[in-house]
Amino acid sequence: MVAPDMEKIVSLSKRRGFIFQSSEVYGGIGSTWDYGPLGVELKNNVKRAWWRSVVYDREDMEGLDAAILMNRLVWRYSGHEATFSDPLVDCKQCKKRFRSDHIQGKTCPECTGELTEPRSFNLMFQTYVGPVQDDSGLAYLRPETAQGIFVNFMNVQQTMRRKLPFGVAQIGKSFRNEITPGNFTFRTREFEQMEIEYYCKPPKYLQSGEKDDVQLHQEWIDQRFSWYVRLGIDPSRLQKRQQETAELAHYAKATTDIEYLFPGSLGWSELEGIANRQDYDLSAHSKDIAEADLERLKLSKNTDSVQKLDYFDEQYTDPETNKKGVRYVPYVIEPSAGADRATLAFLCEAYNEELVSEPKESDLTQLRETCAAAAKNLEKKVAEAEKQRAKGADLKAEGPSLEQLKSISDALANAVAGLPQTLLAFEDVCNMQGAERLDVLKKVRPIAAKLCDEFTRVVLKLHPQLAPIKVAVFPLKKNEPRIVEVAKKIRQDLQPFLRVVYDDTAGIGKLYRRQDEIGTPFCLTVDFQSLDDSTVTVRDRDTMQQERVAIAELATHLCKKIGLSIF
């Protein structure tokens, strides 16, 4: 299973130090979140896994970390100043909102009501560079990291002596003054991107056997898709969605989104977009672009740039003139991922609630009795509602609808019938639409919750490479100094290789549960046998199985399991 709804994730995130609401002591600020001690580890691990995959594991990639503040002209020529604003109008009658450039005429297309004057929402945050707050110092916080890569094209290509095709990767914060942020960290105004610009030859200049932009685009789509799968996303909750021609930005030849099935109302939502942008961006920032190309790309002449961002291809031979070498503006494939979105997806995917041990029938008596009473009451309410409906009268506004009552009643019956395996289902029943207004269910909730506390666990089945803490070390008895000493020594010895914690503030069962909840893949327990033979038990998070491993072998053993190099 995965997280049933986003609230579970929000609550766990707060409780266990993954993600906090920003500026909470002042009542918060809209849609802004802080990553806590475990959240920063998780997100760093996501970013590191990405960097490793797209930079280190390939031979054709370089990294970059460009400034957030850039010359305003970057945003003028990239098109953001003009087009990254949405002129919005609202219908005064039906309250619907439209983009004024998307509608014909001056009345609401839905109800023909009167519209407000268009208001322009430029999505870029503005600021002023230097002491004078006037137009001369106006700057923007970047709304995407991509432009920093484009304007550095020549720098990277020449200093690294790169030949096409090659790419540049960058991770960094971007800012958009979104009109409607929300869904936890899914859409925020300050967010982190993991972007690649992969430069390649335009079709015209390909040598035989070289891949064209269409093939490379497809390869990136497949590679990026499998990255998520390799790190634990179930392919059934991951999809590629090719954008319709009408959806495409005019400069994009094709775009495929990678979408994840988030819990709750968010549903299928974009993690990453992989676009074939052709030669649009580099041309936009270049001087001396030929008229025909400007026209093709719907660009206006760049009168400010001092460079032409092009590439000298010395291998190319003109088939007509036989002349060697040619200059052209490369095409670009852009895989653009959201670091916060990926992190959120991994969290949602990892979330599990499981039955750890089976309660005895005697443990369930109270739950069964309370549910029987609730079921009876629900039956009555359903009958009442049906009678009302037969009379043609609408249900009382304050009560749950007949359909809600019926589905709650069914769900409750199923949960009871499936006991004890369905212990976890009761909370879901209590959270169903309309359930909050049923007093009978309010009695079920705490009883079920108590049982869940005892017989179930929350476990984050994060990929070990993403887990914030890799290893936890426990003494089986904390009032046995010899055991404690060995455990603390192990923690110290593993520290250089792995993120490791020591904990002795609870019984062994509780210590395991705590680590399960934050996704720690391995727990080491030092017991009396350890004192004799210098081994410890290594407990696996997912299977809860234990094996004995020699203390001296721990670092190698664990690094191998996690898939990290010891050096």
Added chain:
RNA sequence: GCGGGUGUAACUCAAUGGUAGAGUGUCAGCUUCCCAAGCUGAAAGUUGUGGGUUCGAUCCCCAUCACCCGCUCCA
């Protein structure tokens, strides 16, 4: 920005027009030979914030902020 809902201890929730309780969690001590065990004790909230009505508000009213669910967006 518009409509609906919510806001009480770290979390999940309860209660009342007379200034708040439970469970979980946390901390300390004892205990414990492997899956949220037990015992003892402790800390913790100007009931989101600011106004108003009232002798008195956490509860009623208004505003504001934040979050959740619907309209927009694309990392």
